[in-house]
Amino acid sequence: MDLTQLLEIAQQECAARKPIQIHCCVPAGCLSADSLAVKQCLEKAVKEIGLEDQVQVCGVGCLRLCCQGPLVQIEPEKMLYEKVTLQDAPSIITALNGGETTVQRGNLAQPFFTQQMPIVLENSGKIDPERIASYIAAHGYQALYHVLHEMQPDEVVDAIAKSGLRGRGGAGYPTGLKWATVAKAKGERKYVICNADEGDPGAFMDRSILESDPHRVLEGVAIAAYAVGANQGYIYIRAEYPTAIARLQLAIRQAQRLGLLGSQIFESPFDFKIDIRIGAGACVCGEETALMASIEGQRGTPHPRPPYPAESGLWGYPTLLNNVETFANITPIIRNGADWFASIGTEKSKGTKVFALAGKIRNTGLIEVPMGTTLRQIVEDMGGGVPDSGSAKAVQTGGPSGGCNPSISC
Ligand SMILES: Cc1cc2nc3c(=O)[nH]c(=O)nc-3n(C[C@H](O)[C@H](O)[C@H](O)COP(=O)(O)O)c2cc1C
Structure with a gap:
């Protein structure tokens, strides 16, 4: 290809x-x-x-x-x-x-739609998630081609750092800094892991991204692997997400068939394979050290850090681990430039955030808004407030489990 x-x-x-x-x-x-x-x-x-x-x-x-x-x-x-x-x-x-x-x-024309800024969800509702041609027609895999043929791995890391992207899995760790640490780490092999565990009740952002646009995530993971020097990736996803799993499996097969995953991708020296690992649905396995233990076949229990996965992760090798939504932001950053991404959001938090709106709110569903959007805008304007003339007494952002995935429940 x-x-x-x-x-x-x-x-x-x-x-x-x-x-x-x-x-x-x-x-x-x-x-x-x-x-x-x-x-x-x-x-x-x-x-x-x-x-x-x-x-x-x-x-x-x-x-x-x-x-x-x-x-x-x-x-x-x-x-x-x-x-x-x-x-x-x-x-x-x-x-x-x-x-x-x-x-x-x-x-x-209602605020639920007009106040959204779809970047991660730009293809959502527009392309057929089961057809790779549909993704390719939406500029899919062009960013991967671009980095493999026109950028050095350290330039990719710099672009992600410059964009100001921070991890969407909860802690908001600067993505470029994490990539730079893994890129610099010494190891005879390295891994990339996409965290699709999403155990928090009420949260369905990652599930929706994977069900709607699986190739977007695969492309982001492949770009990350090139940037840090990894040849094997895993997507860790919970068994309760059968549609997302089936679409990911199909997407991986389609990408392999076209030479967009596997050996010498886009006729470059870069080899990269992605496999899926299915979790049994323990919320704690969304925590990175527990997740890696689970992939290794051990009991999914967290262990203290350091060492961080970037230095000693899966089977003791340097490992880059990011959330689904973090990876879904990579392609538009490469395509539109780091400055474009950095111009969206607030001083310290760039880009957009996908939220799952759930609970006693009129418009339950999925939204994507620029960082800095207020809770009032999300709950009252976009969410339409509490149904039956009620008023919101409490709003919970993030999951009740402690994993902090940004869903909103009223
Ligand atoms: C109890 C617990 C559960 C977590 N669950 C998830 C999860 O479901 N998905 C996720 O991406 N991160 C989860 N995390 C955060 C991960 O450990 C890790 O920081 C994150 O996946 C890193 O990706 P990011 O840098 O892209 O945010 C959890 C953390 C804790 C402590």
Whole structure:
């Protein structure tokens, strides 16, 4: 695979697109509300009405307003339909032909959507997470090509440091500093681990990212591995996330088939393999030392640091461990530049944050906002406040378990 071939895949994908796209939300939340059957029903209606030449139905990642799922969005009109049922799904198709629809219309002009700044979630709800061509058409894997052919590993580390990105797993440790420590550490081999344990009740940011855009995470992990000098990566994910696991497994196979993972990636000297390790669902295994013990086949119990994983991690070798969302930020930083990323957010916290809104709040779902956005904006404006004229008495940010994953429960 070279850059020309990558761009050809993107071109073919765009050329095959039909004028009207019907995006049907298929991550776990909407799937549990029967969105796959809704999608099949929409496909059948398109055939029956004879609109196959103009209309394409595709499964996409999270459309974010989870409380109103299953969600269906029409592009390019930007029309959102909520709580779509099998009974009324066909009327969405007849409405395309000038007919009436009984389905509830969503409001994309409400603060829940307008106050978001999707960077990590930029592809979420737009691409098909089960098709690598869909990701490639959204500039996927171009950042990996760029770093392998045009940047030295230390330049990649410097770019991440300059961007001001801090870890999204809870502690907010500067990502560039962590990468620099692993890059400098001596070891006959090094590992990269993506922490997808996400054990905090109510949190579903990492799960959604993986279900909506798995290649984005793989690309971020591969760039990190090149930067620190690792040839093996692991994604540690809990068994309770079967959809995310299945999409990751598929994404890894697709990337390997195209030579985007494996030996001599993009015809460069860089070899990198990613394997999945499935955790049994112990919240403590999200803690990095417990997580590594679990990968090693030992009991998932934390142990004191130092030594830090950067110096002595998996099987005693230097290991870079970052959260899913941290890795999902890497590609846009490489693509748009460190200065662009550093211009978003606050003085000390750059970029955006994905939040899972859960509990007694009107709009439960997934949002991404610039760092510095106030809790009031998130809960009252975007979240729509407490339902039934109630007022918020308490808001919990981060998980109750102590893992500090930034979900918000009211
Ligand atoms: C009890 C406990 C649970 C944790 N659970 C998670 C988790 O589910 N996901 C995660 O990314 N980090 C979790 N962490 C933080 C990790 O130990 C680690 O700091 C983080 O994954 C590093 O990634 P980052 O630098 O990208 O934030 C947990 C920490 C503790 C103490």
